[in-house]
């Protein structure tokens with residue numbers, strides 16, 4: 001919970017994170033960090049599923065189909081304007097997530113800038129270019145954008161051209177390269193204009209979970225993220241937290257859980273394989289493409305192959321609580337409208353009329369020592385956003 005007298009605060013502590021993720025996840029899926037690496041090794045040494053050829057063929061076909069589904073889904077997503085986005089039930093949560101990415105990106109660009117003047121970035125799974133302005137604000141020099149969805153890449157390039165055109169003549173915009181590729185199957189190094197290119201930062205926002213369908217795919221995604229990083233460079237990203245997903249699933253009396261803004265549906269309960277543990281994430285009633293659990297201790301273990309050291313892993317709640325203490329980040333949060341005003345002003349309305357959605361805010365607001373208005377998200381939005389975690393790895397010498 002955030003400090004009660006803060007103007008920005010968080011929802012119920014029942015969504016607070018466990019003290020020790022590793023221990024908790026062990027008890028849920030019955031495996032341990034060490035057993036995950038031994039299971040990894042077993043798979044490398046000759047996984048049962050890959051010995052039978054017909055089965056392998058079936059796996060490959062299903063995996064390719066899934067990649068196609070991801071590309072088709074994202075290609076079809078309409079680019080809606082600002083006005084449309086502002087009408088969304090989850091506009092503040094989207095802004096909140098965007099704030100979080102801005103703070104994360106800013107933090108690590110600052111670190112890189114201490115060491116180098118010219119900064120080169122890889123935006124892996126860039127989508128339609130939602131982070132292009134963050135790269136401009138971060139004064140980088142070169143950007144490579146890669147995504148599996150060709151239409152998203154086109155829109156990303158269009159958006160980049162618009163940013164360049166709109167910019168003041170003295171206001172230098174970074175150069176950019178756009179690559180359509182399934183980064184869980186293809187090597188980006190073979191598609192780069194300059195095959196020797198090296199990156200200072202790789203940003204992979206809300207993407208890695210699509211590649212955990214198989215060990216090979218997850219490994220290729222990690223390879224693309226890390227192999228061209230300079231020593232001292234960072235791999236940063238966001239992904240759903242397997243611990244949180246499994247905990248909530250186990251607490252539910254069916255194969256799914258959720259609320260008025262999102263739902264998550266697993267195919268099975270009680271069995272959580274390291275790869276290919278599929279679930280459907282449905283946000284604002286829109287069925288998304290299937291995602292796969294990313295068991296973080298395994299992710300960390302796999303990243304070691306590319307000489308990556310974990311700098312930190314934080315849940316969104318932890319990240320928010322820590323970073324919002326910084327005045328600069330707090331001002332950015334207000335500017336980005338990442339939190340909703342509570343109580344709303346006389347002309348305003350809350351994002352939800354459902355009972356209980358703002359009880360947490362009401363409780364804090366009732367304290368006479370607290371200054372009004374407060375900033376918050378509805379209970380359902382907190383529940384949705386607190387599924388995610390932030391991670392940062394550094395490339396070792």
Ligand SMILES: C[S@@+](CC[C@H](N)C(=O)[O-])C[C@H]1O[C@@H](n2cnc3c(N)ncnc32)[C@H](O)[C@@H]1O
Pocket residue numbers: 067070071074124125126127128130131146147148149152181182183184185204205206207210211
């Ligand atoms: C939730 S969106 C996030 C987009 C962007 N990173 C952001 O934060 O706004 C996930 C993106 O990952 C991309 N993606 C999924 N699987 C991929 C893969 N195998 N290779 C490259 N991109 C992939 C999707 O096409 C989509 O653009």
